[in-house]
Amino acid sequence: MSDKTTTSFMRSLCMGRIEQDCLFPFPVLSADQKEMLHEIAGALEGLLGSRTEDFSQWDADGDMPAQFIEELKEFGMFGLIIPEEHGGMGLGNMAYSRTLQEVGRYDASVAVTIGAHSSIGMRGLLLFGTDEQKSRYMPKLASGEMIAAFCLTEPGAGSDAAAIKTTAVRKDGGWVLNGSKLWITNGGFAEFFTVFARTGTGDGQGKMTAFIVTKDMDGVSIGPHEDKMGLRASSTTSVLFDDVHVPGENVLGEEGLGFKAAMQILNSGRTGLGGGSVGGMKHLIELSTRQANERKTFGQPISSYGLIKEKVGQMVVDCYTSEAVVTMVGGLIDEGCEEYAVEAAISKVYATECLARSADEALQIAGGNGFMREYPYERIVRDCRINRIFEGTNEILRLFIALTAMNDVATQLKELSRSMKGVFNDPIKGFGVMSDYARKHAGLRIRRGDIGKMTGLDPSIQPQVDIFEKKTRNLAQAADRILRKHGKNIIGKQFATKRLADIMIDLFVMACTLSRVQASIDANGVEKASREIEILKVFTREARIRIKRNFRRIDNNEDELLKALAVDAFEAERYRWDTI
Ligand SMILES: Cc1cc2nc3c(=O)[nH]c(=O)nc-3n(C[C@H](O)[C@H](O)[C@H](O)COP(=O)(O)OP(=O)(O)OC[C@H]3O[C@@H](n4cnc5c(N)ncnc54)[C@H](O)[C@@H]3O)c2cc1C
Structure with missing residues (x-):
C-alpha cells in the first residue's frame, strides 16, 4: 500500500500504476x-x-x-x-x-x-x-473587517507569472515596494493584499517573494473599477504600489520562494472555483428542466424531444462527474495529501469546461428567451467565461497537467530527469530549459502484466473498470514513448501535450466517478445506484472514444498543416481568401 499523503494518483498512473487507495473510498464529510x-x-x-x-x-x-x-x-x-x-x-x-x-x-x-x-x-x-x-x-x-486580494498579475505578466516586474528592495529592516498589479479581484474594497514582488537589488532580476501588504500603508492606491463582460458586480481593479514601506515581518513564507508559494496558493484554492462551477451547473439543470417542461412546440413540451433530452442528459453527466472530481480533490487536500497539484488542475479545467458547455446548452434550450437580458442565461454565459482564463488559463493548466504528471516517467528516464528537473518542478516557469535528451536511453517497459488493477469493485461496474485499466496501460506506454521520442522538444510539442492532458483528464474523471459510484453502491445497493451507474456508463463510453481518438492523433494528425496555416495568418494578419 502506498502512502496516500505523498502519492499523486495521476503521476503514478502515467507510470501504469493504479494507486487505488488514493481515491477509494470516496471522501465523505464528517x-x-x-x-x-x-x-x-x-x-x-x-x-x-x-x-x-x-x-x-x-x-x-x-x-x-x-x-x-x-x-x-x-x-x-x-x-x-x-x-x-x-x-x-x-x-x-x-x-x-x-x-x-x-x-x-x-x-x-x-x-x-x-x-x-x-x-x-x-x-x-x-x-x-x-x-x-x-x-x-x-x-x-x-x-470581514479586512477583505483579502491576491496580487500576482501585471500588465506584462499573466500566464507567465515569473515575468513580474514589481520590486521589493530592503530598507531600514523592511522593504520598499514598487510596481503595479492588474485585474485584482476585490481590489476595490480589499484591505489585505498578498503581493508578489522581486526581491534583490531592485533591477527586476531577483527571486520572487510574497508579502502581506495592507491598504493603510502609505503609497498603496487602487485603480478604477473595471467594466467587464461578466462577473460585473464583482470588484476588479488595478492595485498600485509607490514606494510602499513594508515591515520586515510582513514577508509571507520564505524570502525567494514566492513563485512556489503563488503556485501552491493557486493549487490549493482550485476547489473553490470547481465548487462554484458545480453549483452553477446544478442551477442550470433546474432552469433548463423547468423551461423544457413548460415550453411547448408542435403541441408537445420540448422536454419530450430527443435533442433536448440529449442536452439535459449531458448536463447531468457533466455535473455529477465534475462534482465527483471536485469533491475528490477537496478530500485529498483534507486528508493531508501533498501531491495533488495535477489532480487540482484537472478539477479546475474539467469543471469550468463542463459549466461552459452546460451554460451554452441551457441558453439554447431557452431559445430566443435565452438571448434576452430579462432571463438569466446570457448572464450566466458571460459570468462563466472567465473561469477558463483566471487562476491559470486552461491552456497553461493542460500543459502543466501533462508535463507534471509525466514527472515520474521522466525520473525513470534518468538523464532526461536531470536535464528536465526545472521543467517538471516548475513547468509554467520552466518552459524551454531542458537540455538534450538521449533517445537511446532505455526506459519503461510497460507490458500488460506491469499494469496495476482496480480490485474490490462491484461486478456491475467491472466493464468500466476494464476500460479504465486498458486506457491506463495505453497512457503509460504513450507517456514513455513520447518522452523518448521528443526528449527536450516535448515542450514545443503542444499539440501532443494537450492530447496527453486530455487523456489524463478523462482518466482522472473516470476514476473519481468510479469511486463515487462504488460508494453509492456500497451505501444503497446496485438497484438504488442504477442511475448513477448509467451516468458512469455514459461518461466512460464517451471518454473511451475521446481517449482513443486522442491517442491516434498523437502520431496521425494534421498538426503541421494547421501550424502552417496559423503562421501564414500571423504573417498576413488577415484572412487571405476573401471572395470579393
Ligand atoms: C475578471 C478577472 C479577475 C482576475 N483576478 C485576478 C486576481 O485576483 N489576481 C491576479 O493576480 N490575477 C487576476 N486576474 C488575471 C488572470 O489570472 C490572468 O488574466 C490570467 O492568468 C491570464 O493571463 P493574461 O490575461 O495575461 O493572458 P496571457 O498570459 O497573455 O495569455 C493569452 C492567451 O495565450 C495563452 N498562452 C499563454 N502562454 C502560453 C503558452 N506558453 N502556451 C500556450 N498558450 C499560451 C493563454 O492560455 C491565453 O489563451 C484576473 C483576470 C480577470 C479577467
Whole structure:
C-alpha cells in the first residue's frame, strides 16, 4: 500500500500504476461538517434566495452595494476556511468547496467575491503565515473587517507569472515596494493584499517573494473599477504600489520562494472555483428542466424531444462527474495529501469546461428567451467565461497537467530527469530549459502484466473498470514513448501535450466517478445506484472514444498543416481568401 499523503494518483498512473487507495473510498464529510453545511445552506438561501432581481440589477450596474457586502460579513462568509481559534468556521477544503457550490447556485459575482478572499487572497497566510502573522490578521479576515486580494498579475505578466516586474528592495529592516498589479479581484474594497514582488537589488532580476501588504500603508492606491463582460458586480481593479514601506515581518513564507508559494496558493484554492462551477451547473439543470417542461412546440413540451433530452442528459453527466472530481480533490487536500497539484488542475479545467458547455446548452434550450437580458442565461454565459482564463488559463493548466504528471516517467528516464528537473518542478516557469535528451536511453517497459488493477469493485461496474485499466496501460506506454521520442522538444510539442492532458483528464474523471459510484453502491445497493451507474456508463463510453481518438492523433494528425496555416495568418494578419 502506498502512502496516500505523498502519492499523486495521476503521476503514478502515467507510470501504469493504479494507486487505488488514493481515491477509494470516496471522501465523505464528517458529521460535524455536514451539519454545519446544512446550516450554511439554509442561511444562504435566506440571504441569497430572494435576491434574483438584485443580482440582475447589480450586473447591469456593474457594482455590488456595500450594504450587501456587510451582510456577507455578518453571515461569516469571509471566515469560511479560517480556523475557529481565529474566529472563522474552520471548514476543510471539501466543505469550503461545497459552500461555494451553494453560493454559485445563486450568483457568480458573489461566489467570486467570497472565493477570491478565501481561495487565493488570504490562503497564503493560512498556508505559510507565522503564528504572529495569523494572530494579527486572521480575526480581522474572518470577520470581514479586512477583505483579502491576491496580487500576482501585471500588465506584462499573466500566464507567465515569473515575468513580474514589481520590486521589493530592503530598507531600514523592511522593504520598499514598487510596481503595479492588474485585474485584482476585490481590489476595490480589499484591505489585505498578498503581493508578489522581486526581491534583490531592485533591477527586476531577483527571486520572487510574497508579502502581506495592507491598504493603510502609505503609497498603496487602487485603480478604477473595471467594466467587464461578466462577473460585473464583482470588484476588479488595478492595485498600485509607490514606494510602499513594508515591515520586515510582513514577508509571507520564505524570502525567494514566492513563485512556489503563488503556485501552491493557486493549487490549493482550485476547489473553490470547481465548487462554484458545480453549483452553477446544478442551477442550470433546474432552469433548463423547468423551461423544457413548460415550453411547448408542435403541441408537445420540448422536454419530450430527443435533442433536448440529449442536452439535459449531458448536463447531468457533466455535473455529477465534475462534482465527483471536485469533491475528490477537496478530500485529498483534507486528508493531508501533498501531491495533488495535477489532480487540482484537472478539477479546475474539467469543471469550468463542463459549466461552459452546460451554460451554452441551457441558453439554447431557452431559445430566443435565452438571448434576452430579462432571463438569466446570457448572464450566466458571460459570468462563466472567465473561469477558463483566471487562476491559470486552461491552456497553461493542460500543459502543466501533462508535463507534471509525466514527472515520474521522466525520473525513470534518468538523464532526461536531470536535464528536465526545472521543467517538471516548475513547468509554467520552466518552459524551454531542458537540455538534450538521449533517445537511446532505455526506459519503461510497460507490458500488460506491469499494469496495476482496480480490485474490490462491484461486478456491475467491472466493464468500466476494464476500460479504465486498458486506457491506463495505453497512457503509460504513450507517456514513455513520447518522452523518448521528443526528449527536450516535448515542450514545443503542444499539440501532443494537450492530447496527453486530455487523456489524463478523462482518466482522472473516470476514476473519481468510479469511486463515487462504488460508494453509492456500497451505501444503497446496485438497484438504488442504477442511475448513477448509467451516468458512469455514459461518461466512460464517451471518454473511451475521446481517449482513443486522442491517442491516434498523437502520431496521425494534421498538426503541421494547421501550424502552417496559423503562421501564414500571423504573417498576413488577415484572412487571405476573401471572395470579393
Ligand atoms: C475578471 C478577472 C479577475 C482576475 N483576478 C485576478 C486576481 O485576483 N489576481 C491576479 O493576480 N490575477 C487576476 N486576474 C488575471 C488572470 O489570472 C490572468 O488574466 C490570467 O492568468 C491570464 O493571463 P493574461 O490575461 O495575461 O493572458 P496571457 O498570459 O497573455 O495569455 C493569452 C492567451 O495565450 C495563452 N498562452 C499563454 N502562454 C502560453 C503558452 N506558453 N502556451 C500556450 N498558450 C499560451 C493563454 O492560455 C491565453 O489563451 C484576473 C483576470 C480577470 C479577467
